[in-house]
Amino acid sequence: MTPPSGAAAAVRHPDAPAPGELLGSHYEHCFGCGGAQAHGLHLEVRAGEGVDVTAEFTVRPVHQGAPGLAHGGVLSTALDETMGSLGWLMHMIVVTGHLETDFVRPVPVGTVLHLSAAVTAVDGRKVFTRATGRIGGPEGPVAVRAEALFIKVDVEHFTDHGRDEEIQAAMADPDQVRRARAFEVNP
Ligand SMILES: CCCCCCCC(=O)SCCNC(=O)CCNC(=O)[C@H](O)C(C)(C)COP(=O)(O)OP(=O)(O)OC[C@H]1O[C@@H](n2cnc3c(N)ncnc32)[C@H](O)[C@@H]1OP(=O)(O)O
Secondary structure: OOOOOOOEOOOOOOOOOOOOOEOOOOOOOOOOOOOOOOOOOOOEEEEOOOOEEEEEEEOOHHHEOOOOEEOHHHHHHHHHHHHHOOHHHHOOOEEEEEEEEEEOOOOEOOOEEEEEEEEEEEEOOEEEEEEEEEOOOOOOOEEEEEEEEEEEOOOHHHHHHOOHHHHHHHHOOHHHHHHHHHHHHOO
């Protein structure tokens, strides 16, 4: 997870969302950010000043692992989704290649997890990222932290591998196609 010595700093795309702007969901059925997923995380991610974002995730009873506590895999998902959204600031479509999470404090149901993530380096198609989740406020103690390697892919990654039913539905939605193609038309 250490970027190679030749890795570059991340570059914010000139057409990236303005600092403070909500990025919006990339797919309404996404478990991380989609509004159509009843039990999803419903993450709303906001652009930062650089190639960084913030987000909030409210832990609900459907996200439990142990009684009254968030499931660790769900917390990893929140970190994953937050870091994955960094691609939007660089106009890159990325998928997670490697993700590692430290669970530092238990996170009770009802907690708002305050997430922040940033790109630490870029090396060709490889995007190195880091994230933390704090409880009790944006400056509260760290409950979870993660590092992840994302890999830049083309839209064909999804159309070639996704189940036909969902791909056809997504392709029939002009908003979804516009979102998916935005980075290719306006790289
Ligand atoms: C719009 C989307 C928002 C997403 C938000 C949520 C994020 C997600 O959860 S995405 C879903 C989970 N991830 C996936 O399903 C990805 C599944 N994996 C794959 O499809 C492929 O392995 C993929 C695309 C990551 C890489 O395959 P491929 O395009 O053939 O690239 P490949 O040549 O193997 O690797 C490229 C580079 O990355 C490195 N790499 C790839 N995977 C890893 C890994 N797991 N660990 C370390 N390095 C890796 C390779 O070593 C290579 O490095 P180098 O350029 O230095 O030789």
